[in-house]
Amino acid sequence: MGLFDFIKGQFIDVIEWVDYSRDVLMWKFPDQDKEVKMGAQLTVRDSQVAILINEGKMADVFEAGRHELTTRNMPIMTTLRSWKYGFDSPFKVDVYFFNTRQFTDNKWGTPSPVTIPDSKFGQVEFRAFGSYNFRISDYETFFRELAGTNPVLTLSDVEGTLRGKLVDRFTEIVAEMAEHNFSFVQMQANKTEFVDALMPRISEYFAGFGLALTDFSIQSITLPPELQEYLRKNTQMNMVGDMQRFMQFQAANAVQKSAENPSGGNAGMDMGTGFAMGQMMMNMMNQQN
Structure with missing residues (x-):
């Protein structure tokens, strides 16, 4: 290895997050205690954001794309470090990548019963x-x-x-x-x-x-099972009430049809069918209790 290659290897000139899992929210670029070369290439992929952290404080933010790290596009770092325009010496900084996608279908639940008034x-x-x-x-x-x-x-x-x-x-x-x-x-x-x-x-x-x-x-x-049973019976009682009203409606409708057509037999058939349906439904609900 030549002297130039050795010196070049002491600085970071490419920064990117390639192999990231869908369940990783944040990842720090491993700098191995090396300095970043001024003009280094920072690649930010879709669903990522890269942020420079200077001594624990958040500095410049980079959206998806390829960025050349210079004083021109690092205004916060330039201010924090008091760099002059055109400063080109290597510098120390932490680079964190954040996953910007949605994290979906995360489960939640009450570990024990909740009691409320x-x-x-x-x-x-x-x-x-x-x-x-x-x-x-x-x-x-x-x-x-x-x-x-x-x-x-x-x-x-x-x-x-x-x-x-x-x-x-x-x-x-x-x-x-x-x-x-x-x-x-x-x-x-x-x-x-x-x-x-x-x-x-x-x-x-x-x-x-x-x-x-x-x-x-x-x-x-x-x-709890006892409350489920109460609600089930309450629902059945409401259904019985609705069925009784249905039977009353069918009977009234049949009487009206009979008055309109005294010689017809369909009205009595309608009334009988309505009562039969209602009785059948009520018997089914009684069998479930």
């Missing part, structure tokens, strides 16, 4: 499960709150924190809504509206970590 049942215990999507939105906050000095940060490194805090926030919000007479039955029947009410509040929590919550869903709500 309920305007209809007094108190209700339930468990909820769902998923959420997010992406990094504020790199400085994310770096400060979650990354720290870690050279690599993966989804598994943060999902426990995010899931735990999300469940805490979910429980707090549900309890607050219950205090304003929002019953569990309403929550079950209007799940979409319930999620819409939760989303802004949970988004505030994610923003504190430099993350944007892009989607939040409740996929299932599980009740």
